[in-house]
Amino acid sequence: MVDGRRSPGKGIASTGWEVFVSDAASPDPTAEESSDAALISRVRAGDSSASATLYERHAAAARTLARHLTGAGAAEDVVREAFAKVLDALRRGGGPRAEFRPYLLTAVRRTVDDRRRSERRPTDRSEEDDPGAPFADPALEGLERSMVARAFRSLPERWRTVLWHTEVEGAEPAEVAPLLGLTPDGAAALAHRAREGLRQAYLRLHLPAEDMDASPSGAGAAASRPAEECRAVLGKLGAHVRGGSSRRESRAVRRHLDGCERCAAVAAELAAVGSALREVVGPLVLGAAAGAYTGAAQGGGVFGFPQRPTRRQQVLGGAAAALAAAVVLGLILVSGDESIRPAHESPGGPPRPAPSPTPPADLPASEAAPSSPVTAPVGGPPRAGRAGSVVRPSPAPNPPAVRPRPPGERLVTRIGVVGALLRDERGIVAFSVRNDGASLTGALVADVDLPPGVAYAGGATGRRAARSTAARSSGDGWRCRPRRGRTPGRAARVRCTRAPLPPGAAVSAYLRVYVAASAPYGAAPTVTVSSGGMRLGAARAPHGVTRAGLPARFAADGRLHTVHAGNALLTCDMSRPDCRRTLRRTGHRRDNDWWRMRPLDQDRAAATRASSAARVRLPEKSTVLWAGLYWSGTARPRGPVTVKLRPPGTSYRTVRAAEVSRGRLPVGPVYQAFADVTALVRRHGGGVWWCADPPLRTGAGRYAGWALVVVVASPDAPHRQAMVLDAVRARRAPVLDARRRLDAPVGGLLAAGRPGRVGAVVWEGDADLSGDRLLLDGRPLVPAAGDRDPGNVFDGSARGAVGPGLSFGVDVDDFSAFPRNYRTLTFHAGRDACLPGVVTVATTRG
Incomplete structure (x- = not known):
């Protein structure tokens, strides 16, 4: 366990903690004998039934990885060969x-690599090829040397095990408990202690060399020694990022972090060190398939049945155990003293076709389909399946004759709502198609069925639909039009067509829709994709019209790339020394409630009257x-809501808001305005942009500010999916206080x-209301600027702001995200009151 005893000789300076390891984590007497550790001991003693249990428990995970590395056809052979090597x-x-x-x-990964390189020899290399050490891959050498990886490897094996399953694979403690021989509560406690141990191990890597257990000597050690003040702060960072330090200590830490870039970077990394395991340790074990494997693992497909299986599952589980025992018996026969022959090398004859394995429950139907030709029925609606997954269509009564499915033709289809579909507002529905087959598809046709009350806003309807062109392209070569003959009150259908898709390629379409004020909640959009007249993939979105977001x-x-910049337009009296200290973020009156706010006029x-600049x-x-200008303030504007905008090297021009939302905060009425400035930013590019004179009111507690949000395409950027969400169209702005929170689907x-x-x-x-x-x-997400405190995120820090370090009432923040999924972004106001304005999300494409 992690003990809180002080250690004068070790730990982190004089305020450090020493980590004491204990495995007293609520063992389950009935499950302890079936834990992985116990089963491994029994395998070493020659117990084949223990081997069968391990195979049944972990084969689905190995098969999932093998499919992503080598395809479904060879996955089963790879799993058998890898399991034989492990048993040996x-x-x-x-x-x-x-x-x-x-x-x-x-x-599994080594086996796939050996097959690809075809360098295996008929000699026993089982000891030489021990897969216990992370696989050597030049592309991952940076991760291998990272502090997260080093801290992880310094932990006890039991802690590494629970962190792998809970942090990398995203499993719940109840799912991990049987593998560790613990109760669910014991597994949760062990996971908590392991995460804390990881934080402490990570902090120890930042200590002076002589404070570490294996301390080097010489000039290098002296050079790595931080200042005494930094050593004291490092000792408090663990409690600080957990929100467990006192208010006084937290303020002291924040003041130090504000002036020490090294410690601030450590704090930001420490706050995300648990999530970073997935991004560092995952690829070290899984390689390039890390993202695909963790995505499948988080779908629930690598841990087998729930803890309390149904009677049918018990029967199937018994059959599976019997099958696993037979498989392991075969593995034991081939893993004796003879050399381990790759499964694809069959002595004395040509290679035999691999058997078709039974797919795990978490894989979509198109992933699990065998590569041999099959006949697929046409017609019938798609069955309801796992959200966003591919599901097979049900056969229609008396289906017509259809052509055989071409060998290797597989389409993986996904659909989802971008952000939220809200009543009486516009939104976006997106779908993607990926060709996982080995040949060029036929021409693609995607039929998107929208929920009742949701209409396609991208083109004309009725007789003009066949000849119309969408106002905005759907993307990736798709041409989308509403279907003719829509029945009133029924769901709308949009048909999208595209040229054939090469093997390995993926394409997406983004459909702009309008949600009626009477649209029912709950129904989700679906998409069905056909190629060459044959239906090959269908999917359902996780949700449809929602009440909030x-x-x-x-x-x-x-x-x-997504780019943000902005600044405040009200500030304190800068002629006063205490105001100037506050603007450097070092004062103790960092809230606009302490000051009579007055216009910030930087251009003079x-x-x-009020002006400020930001570097884009x-x-x-x-x-x-795309580029959008947002501005907000404490005021009740009447008539057209305007602001002045000055691109780099030019003069001001008046920008009129296209949409405005209004609300009320404790300081009075507030508004938020939006204008599309894509053409202007496209013409003038990056540099210092100026904004001036929005509607505003001065006085105690007031604020005013602006932000420019830009999405650019760049040849140096990774392939990403990006979205911009806001609530400017809402009649009532989403004002938050201590009693409310905002859940925004993303x-x-x-x-x-x-x-x-x-x-x-x-x-x-x-800044001073946490x-x-x-x-x-x-x-919790950790901001990249300001106080970098996950417990006080909205602290008056604006990215790109020119001038004072504190931007009263304006936050334009960036966050690194290492999520298990991308589902919901939640705003908590805490003791503060605020108005969420804009959200952007960008992640590498899956």
Whole structure:
């Protein structure tokens, strides 16, 4: 366990903690004998039934990885061969003591690599090829040397095991408990202690060399020694990022972090170190398939049946156990003293076709389909399936004769709502199609069925639909039109067509829709994709029209960057020394409630009353796809809502709001306005942009500010999916206080388990009122600027702002995201009151 005893000789300076390891974690007497560690010991003693149990428990996970590495046809052979190597290593006294699954997955990856390189020899290499160490891959050398990986490897094996299953695979403690021989509560407690141990191990890597257990000597050690003040702060960071330190200590830590970039970077990394395991340790074991494997694992398909199986599951489970025992018996026969022959090398004859394995429950139907020709029925509606997954169509009564399915033709289809579909607002529905087959598809036809009350807003309807062109392209070569003959009151259908899709290619379409004020809640959009007249894939979105959230303003995929910048337009009296200290974020009156706010006039031009600047950094050789200007303030504007905008090197021009939402905060009425400025930003590019003279009111507690949000395509960017969400169209702005929170769905087509960037524009946050948080799928996000405190996110820090370090009431923040999924972004106001304005999300494409 992690003991809180002080250690004068070790730990982190004089305030450090020493980690004491204990495995007293509520063992389950009935399950302890069937834990992975116990089964491994029994395998070493020659117990074949223990081998069968391990195979049944972990084969689905190994098969999932093998499918993503080598395809469904050879996956079963790869799993059998890898399992044989692991059994052989165990029988020889090697292998893991408890970390069975990471060990097996590494063996799967090595087996696939050996097959590809065709360098195996008919000699016994089982000891030489022990898969216990992470697989050597030059592309992953940076991860291998990272502090997260080093901290993880320093932990006890039992802690590494629970962190692998809970953090990398995203399993619940109840699912991991049987593997560890613990009760669910014991597994949860062990996971908590392991995460804390990981934080402490990570902090110890930042200590002076002489404070570490294995301390080097010499000049290098002295050079790595931080200052005494830094050593004291490092000792408090663990409690600080958990929100467990006192208010006084938290303020002291924040003051130090504000002036120490090194410690601030450590704090930001420490806050996300648990999530970063998936991005570092996962690829070290899983390689390039890490994202795909973790996405499948989080779907629930690598842990078998629930804890309390039904009678039918018990019967199937018994059959599966019998099958596993037979499989393991075969594995034991081939893993004796003879050399392990690759499964694809059959002595004395040509290679035999691999058997068709039974797919795990978590895989979509198109993933599980055998590569041999089959006949697929045409007609019939798609069956309801797992959200966003591919489901097979039901046969229609008396189906007509159809052509055989071409060998290797497989389409994986997904559909999702970008952000939220809200009543009486516009939104975006997206779908994607990926060709996982081995040949070129036929021409693609995608029929999207929208929920009742949701209409396609991209083109004309009725007789003109066949000749109309969408106002905005759906993307990736798709041409979309509403179907003719829509029945009133029924769901609308949109038909999208596209040219054939090459093997391995993926394409997406983004459909702009309008939601009626009477649209029913709950029904979700679906898509059915056919190729060459044969239906090959169908999918259903996770949700449809919802009661709350942020609707999508823009969405696209490609080599994209999202860029944000902004600044405040009200500030304190800068002639006062205490105001100047506050603007450097060092004072103790960092809330606009302490000051009579007055216009910030940076350009000092006679034609403007309030003005400020922000630097917009666009990548070189980038193309602006979309740009939006947002501004907000404490006021009740009447008539047209305008602001002055000055691009780099030019003069001001008046921009009129296209949409305005209004609300009320404790300081009075507030508004938020939006204008599309894509053409203007496309023409003038990056640099210092100025904004001036929005509707505003001065006085105590007031705020005013602006933000520019840009999405660009850049040849240097990774392939991403990006979205921009806001609530400017809403009649009532989503004002938050201590009693409320805002849950904003962000799903769309974002790939689960992939690292990404989240941006947020929030109005009227106060730096000294804590408790405001931004969470992604329940996990707190850490801002990249300001105080970098996940427990006080909206603290008056605006990315790109020119001038004072504190932007009263204006937050334009960036966050690194390492989520298990991309489902819900949650705003908590805590003791503060604020107005969420804009959200951007960008993640590498799955």
